[in-house]
Amino acid sequence: MQPTIIGLLARMESGRSGATGGKQLMVKSAQSPPVRFRTELAPPHVSWLAIVLVYALAAAVLFLLFRFLIGFNQFGQVHDQAVLAGQNRSAAQRLIEDLADPPSGLPVERALARFAEDFVAQDGGRQDPTGTGAAVEPVLAELQEGGASRARVRERAQRLLSTWESRAQAAERRAAELRLGVALKATLMGFVVAATAIGGALLFLRRSRQLYGLLARRTAELEEVDASRRLFFANASHELRTPVTAMMGEAEVALTGDHRDDGTMEQALRHIVAQARFLGHRIDEMIGLAQTSDGKLQLDAVPLDYRDVVAEAVADARSFARSVEVDMDVTVPDQPVTVRGDALWLKRALLAVIENALKFSPMQGKVTVELSQKDEFARVRITDQGPGVVPDELPLIFEAYYQTDTGKDRGGSGLGLSMTRWVAEEHGGRAFARNVGHPSRPEGCTVTIDIALERSA
Numbered sequence: 001m002q003p004t005i006i007g008l009l010a011r012m013e014s015g016r017s018g019a020t021g022g023k024q025l026m027v028k029s030a031q032s033p034p035v036r037f038r039t040e041l042a043p044p045h046v047s048w049l050a051i052v053l054v055y056a057l058a059a060a061v062l063f064l065l066f067r068f069l070i071g072f073n074q075f076g077q078v079h080d081q082a083v084l085a086g087q088n089r090s091a092a093q094r095l096i097e098d099l100a101d102p103p104s105g106l107p108v109e110r111a112l113a114r115f116a117e118d119f120v121a122q123d124g125g126r127q128d129p130t131g132t133g134a135a136v137e138p139v140l141a142e143l144q145e146g147g148a149s150r151a152r153v154r155e156r157a158q159r160l161l162s163t164w165e166s167r168a169q170a171a172e173r174r175a176a177e178l179r180l181g182v183a184l185k186a187t188l189m190g191f192v193v194a195a196t197a198i199g200g201a202l203l204f205l206r207r208s209r210q211l212y213g214l215l216a217r218r219t220a221e222l223e224e225v226d227a228s229r230r231l232f233f234a235n236a237s238h239e240l241r242t243p244v245t246a247m248m249g250e251a252e253v254a255l256t257g258d259h260r261d262d263g264t265m266e267q268a269l270r271h272i273v274a275q276a277r278f279l280g281h282r283i284d285e286m287i288g289l290a291q292t293s294d295g296k297l298q299l300d301a302v303p304l305d306y307r308d309v310v311a312e313a314v315a316d317a318r319s320f321a322r323s324v325e326v327d328m329d330v331t332v333p334d335q336p337v338t339v340r341g342d343a344l345w346l347k348r349a350l351l352a353v354i355e356n357a358l359k360f361s362p363m364q365g366k367v368t369v370e371l372s373q374k375d376e377f378a379r380v381r382i383t384d385q386g387p388g389v390v391p392d393e394l395p396l397i398f399e400a401y402y403q404t405d406t407g408k409d410r411g412g413s414g415l416g417l418s419m420t421r422w423v424a425e426e427h428g429g430r431a432f433a434r435n436v437g438h439p440s441r442p443e444g445c446t447v448t449i450d451i452a453l454e455r456s457a
Contacts, residue, residue, distance in 0.1 A: 050206075054203055057192055067185055071185055075182050078178055085164050089165050092164055094118065095114075098114060112153070244275075274319035275320070300344075301340050313354060326358050326364075328366070328368075331370045337371060341427040345426075349423035350449070354367065356384075357384035361386050361444075362385060367383065379449070379451075380449045383445070387442065391435065398420070427452060428451070431450070432447075432448055434448070
C-alpha cells in the first residue's frame with residue numbers, strides 16, 4: 001500500500017484541481033516514478049542542439065574525407081601524367097640531340113631506335129595517359145611521315161617536344177592546384193575532427209554530470225521515500241496500537257468479577273466503543289489512501305448542506321471525546337450552508353482535526369467547533385485548549401509526516417492534517433492554524449478549514 005500512499009501525498013502537495021463544476025472532482029495523478037525518471041533522463045533542448053551539432057560535424061568529417069580521397073586520387077593521376085609527359089619530353093629532347101648533324105649525331109635509324117627504347121621503357125608499351133597517341137609505333141610513324149630524312153625527322157621531333165612540353169606544364173599546374181586543394185581539405189578536416197572530438201568530449205562530460213546529478217537526486221528521493229515509509233509505519237503502528245491497548249485494558253476491567261454489577265462495566269464498554277471508532281477512522285483513512293492504487297482518486301461533487309457534514313463528524317467524534325473526558329461545543333448557523341463536494345472526504349478531513357484537538361486537550365477541557373460563512377467560503381473553526389504550537393512550526397503542521405514534539409508524545413501518523421489541507425484545497429479552499437492567546441504562552445490552537453460555497457445559478 002505504500003506506493004499508493006506516497007502517490008496521494010504527492011498529489012496532496014502538488015495536485016490542485018478545482019472543486020466546482022462537473023459531476024466529479026478528478027484528481028490528476030502525478031507522473032509515476034518511471035515516467036518522471038524517463039522525462040528527466042531525456043536531454044534538454046540545449047543538449048539536443050549540441051548532439052545535433054556534433055552529428056553535423058561528424059557528417060562534415062565524412063564528407064571532407066570523401067572529398068579528400070577523391071582529390072588525392074585525382075592528384076595521383078595528374079601527377080603521373082606530369083611525370084610521364086616530362087619523361088616523354090626528355091626522350092624527345094634526346095632524340096633531337098641524336099639527330100644533330102654529323103659527326104656528333106647518330107644515324108636516323110639508330111636515333112629512332114634509341115627513342116623507341118626510351119619511349120617503351122617509359123611507357124611500357126601501354127597507351128600514353130597524356131593522350132599523345134599509344135605505343136611507340138604510331139609515334140615513329142608520325143616522325144617518319146613524308147620521309148625519314150634527318151631534317152624532317154628532327155623537325156617533327158621538335159613539334160612533339162613542344163606538345164609534350166605544354167602538356168607537361170599543364171599537368172604540373174593541375175597537380176599543383178590539386179595538391180593545394182588536398183592540403184586545404186586535409187587541414188579543414190583536421191580542424192573539423194578536432195572540433196568534433198572536443199565537442200563530443202564536452203558533451204559527454206556535460207551529459208555525465210547531468211546523469212550523475214539525476215542519479216544523486218533519485219537516490220536522495222528514494223532514501224527520503226524509504227525514511228518516510230519507515231516513519232509512516234512506525235507512526236501508524238503506534239496510532240493503531242494505542243486504541244488497541246486501551247480497548248484491551250477496558251475489556252480486562254469489564255471482565256473482572258468485582259465490577260460486573262456496577263457502572264464500571266458500562267463505562268469500560270463505552271471506552272471500548274470510543275476507541276474502536278477511533279481505530280475505525282484511522283483504518284478508513286488508510287483504505288481511502290489505498291483506493292488510489294489506479295492512479296486516480298475520484299471525489300464526488302454534489303451539492304450538500306455543510307451543516308450535515310459537520311454534525312456527522314462531531315457525532316462520530318463524541319464517543320472518543322467522552323473517552324478522553326473532553327467536552328465538545330458545536331455552533332452552526334440556522335440557514336443551510338451549501339457547498340459542492342464529497343461528503344465522505346469532507347467528514348474525514350473534519351474528523352482528523354477534531355480528533356487531533358481532542359488528543360491535545362486536557363481532561364475536563366473543551367473543544368469548540370464553529371461553522372460560519374466567510375465571504376465565498378464555508379468556514380469551520382476547531383479550537384482546542386491544548387499547549388498550542390510553536391509559532392515557527394505552525395506552517396509545517398500540515399506537511400505530510402511532520403509532527404511537533406508534543407505530537408510525537410501523543411502519537412499519530414502525521415498524515416491527518418496533511419489530508420485535511422489536501423481535501424480543503426481540492427474543494428477550492430484552504431486550511432491553516434493559529435495559536436490562541438499570547439504567542440509566547442498559547443492557550444490552545446485553532447485550525448480553520450475553508451470550503452468554497454456553492455455558487456447560485
